[in-house]
Amino acid sequence: MGSGSTQSAAFGMAAAAIAVGFGIGGCVSNDDPDIEFPVQPEVFIDEFDAAEGIAFNGEGDLFIAANRAVWRADPSGAVTRLTDVFSNLGLAGFGERDLLMADFGPTNATADSSENDGIIWLISPEGEKREVVRGIADPNFVFVRDDGTFLVTDDFTENIYVADTTGAVRVWSTAVPYPNGLVASSDGSRLYVAQIFSQLDPIVLTDRVWTLPIEGGEPAGEPRLLAETGGAGVDGLALDEQGRVYVADNNAGKIWRIDPESGALVLIAEGMPHVASLVFGEGGFDRRALYVTSTFRGGGSIWKVPVGVRGASVLR
Ligand SMILES: [Ca+2]
Ligand SMILES: [Ca+2]
Numbered sequence: 001m002g003s004g005s006t007q008s009a010a011f012g013m014a015a016a017a018i019a020v021g022f023g024i025g026g027c028v029s030n031d032d033p034d035i036e037f038p039v040q041p042e043v044f045i046d047e048f049d050a051a052e053g054i055a056f057n058g059e060g061d062l063f064i065a066a067n068r069a070v071w072r073a074d075p076s077g078a079v080t081r082l083t084d085v086f087s088n089l090g091l092a093g094f095g096e097r098d099l100l101m102a103d104f105g106p107t108n109a110t111a112d113s114s115e116n117d118g119i120i121w122l123i124s125p126e127g128e129k130r131e132v133v134r135g136i137a138d139p140n141f142v143f144v145r146d147d148g149t150f151l152v153t154d155d156f157t158e159n160i161y162v163a164d165t166t167g168a169v170r171v172w173s174t175a176v177p178y179p180n181g182l183v184a185s186s187d188g189s190r191l192y193v194a195q196i197f198s199q200l201d202p203i204v205l206t207d208r209v210w211t212l213p214i215e216g217g218e219p220a221g222e223p224r225l226l227a228e229t230g231g232a233g234v235d236g237l238a239l240d241e242q243g244r245v246y247v248a249d250n251n252a253g254k255i256w257r258i259d260p261e262s263g264a265l266v267l268i269a270e271g272m273p274h275v276a277s278l279v280f281g282e283g284g285f286d287r288r289a290l291y292v293t294s295t296f297r298g299g300g301s302i303w304k305v306p307v308g309v310r311g312a313s314v315l316r
Contacts, residue, residue: 037267048302049067051301056093063099065101082125085103098122104117109137118134133167139161140153144316149163151172156197158179159174172218184315185260191219192211192226205250206232208227208228227258231251231252235249235277240280246258246307249275250276274294279311286304288307289306290303
């Protein structure tokens with residue numbers, strides 16, 4: 001190899017560095033140059049009145065909690081009812097092919113009376129289900145970790161619980177008030193937490209996404225405010241393969257992407273009333289799109305939002 005080719009390689013690296021510099025400084029830093037944010041979302045499924053939980057299992061099949069039931073959805077948008085539950089809260093793939101579901105149970109804190117009757121269900125893709133955790137009043141979101149345990153939020157409290165399928169459950173963190181959606185950084189060193197309310201009774205929605213440091217599987221220090229979306233009622237979170245955080249801004253009907261270092265925001269899509277939870281496509285679904293639920297106030301639509309990048313690998 002002559003010096004010419006070394007020079008040319010060095011020049012190439014410099015050019016790449018300059019390109020990256022421009023990318024950061026520019027107003028749009030997409031991975032797919034054909035996509036300009038905000039993108040136009042499309043309705044993927046319009047069969048439901050209310051939906052929230054959404055997750056792929058380890059076999060690449062999509063499941064949705066909607067109309068007080070759990071459904072499997074095909075890439076065509078056709079849905080099959082699997083089993084009935086009390087509510088429509090968070091879903092997460094668990095193990096090779098099962099799901100965990102957060103269910104408020106018969107009562108919840110927005111009703112006249114609330115009891116400690118929430119349930120975490122373990123549900124097979126065929127719809128067989130059994131209770132695995134009791135003792136959480138109104139479980140909202142489930143985030144599975146790499147050791148077989150999972151974190152569960154109760155967004156009417158300050159509690160993030162850690163639990164497992166033997167029924168063991170304890171409060172893991174009280175650092176973020178009214179925690180809703182969760183997702184961890186890919187290296188596991190931090191947990192992103194969406195704070196949905198600033199107070200209850202009457203409910204005041206808020207827009208804060210926090211970073212909570214983790215060491216040895218436990219919270220390690222004070223949370224840091226990562227971003228405020230300017231919306232109201234931040235709900236589900238998802239992570240892309242570049243470590244960026246996507247948040248469903250429920251009352252604003254928007255999805256934002258947050259830079260995990262700077263907290264800078266990019267508006268990904270809008271016009272989706274009361275979006276709740278979001279996942280990247282897997283299996284036979286579009287892997288460069290988010291699939292997004294909406295609650296009853298949003299009409300229960302399931303949206304597809306192309307984002308031009310894949311999701312981070314999901315722990316199950
Ligand atoms: Ca309850
Ligand atoms: Ca939620």
